[in-house]
Amino acid sequence: MTDTSPGTGDRTRAGARGRGAPAVFVDRDGTLNREVDYLANVDRLRLLPGAAAGVRRLRASGFKVVLVTNQSAVARGLVDLSGVEAIHRELARRLVAHDARLDGIYVCPHHPEAGTAPLRRRCRCRKPRPGLVRRAVRELGIDLARSYCVGDAAVDLGLAAAIGTPAVLVLTGHGRRTVGALGGRLPVAHVATNFRAAADWIIADAERRTRRRR
Numbered sequence: 378m379t380d381t382s383p384g385t386g387d388r389t390r391a392g393a394r395g396r397g398a399p400a401v402f403v404d405r406d407g408t409l410n411r412e413v414d415y416l417a418n419v420d421r422l423r424l425l426p427g428a429a430a431g432v433r434r435l436r437a438s439g440f441k442v443v444l445v446t447n448q449s450a451v452a453r454g455l456v457d458l459s460g461v462e463a464i465h466r467e468l469a470r471r472l473v474a475h476d477a478r479l480d481g482i483y484v485c486p487h488h489p490e491a492g493t494a495p496l497r498r499r500c501r502c503r504k505p506r507p508g509l510v511r512r513a514v515r516e517l518g519i520d521l522a523r524s525y526c527v528g529d530a531a532v533d534l535g536l537a538a539a540i541g542t543p544a545v546l547v548l549t550g551h552g553r554r555t556v557g558a559l560g561g562r563l564p565v566a567h568v569a570t571n572f573r574a575a576a577d578w579i580i581a582d583a584e585r586r587t588r589r590r591r
């Protein structure tokens with residue numbers, strides 16, 4: 378499923394009352410697949426080592442895995458929505474080949490300054506704004522209080538702050554650059570070498586939290 382309509386800015390907090398499944402909101406470029414500076418063609422799609430294993434392990438532990446991605450390449454005219462959907466069909470196909478299914482794919486195609494209207498706009502769904510996560514929470518029945526965010530960039534950490542989940546930074550993609558830029562003030566719960574290591578840490582952390590609540 379690729380959903381590219383903008384967030385609706387609802388004020389309800391479905392899932393905030395402890396119902397629903399926990400989720401991991403995962404970034405795409407630099408986290409699941411190799412960062413290539415505006416992935417516009419499916420031929421350049423390369424899964425990162427550990428990506429499929431991470432998705433598989435999280436789902437086996439009861440997490441929904443939801444892809445949340447900024448694709449300003451659409452606003453910039455580098456790829457159209459059908460091209461993004463083709464990339465996501467192929468990404469999903471390769472993950473499923475390793476028994477790893479995504480529960481949802483949410484895309485922001487906008488940019489506040491690049492391109493032309495209607496894609497050029499200040500939207501509610503471009504990370505770090507929480508519009509896409511709000512929609513996923515509503516549509517998939519997610520318990521935000523038990524959820525996590527994983528990504529390689531500052532916007533992913535900002536998204537975690539916006540929705541109030543722990544953030545895990547992966548060192549793939551722009552991860553090392555992000556560590557360098559934010560230095561000692563890194564707003565993260567954990568730094569992981571790749572998505573599989575992030576998944577393993579999240580699964581262990583969720584178990585620790587569950588034990589503490591008992």
Ligand SMILES: [Mg+2]
Binds near residue numbers: 404406528550
């Ligand atoms: Mg990224």
Ligand SMILES: [Zn+2]
Binds near residue numbers: 485487
């Ligand atoms: Zn948007």
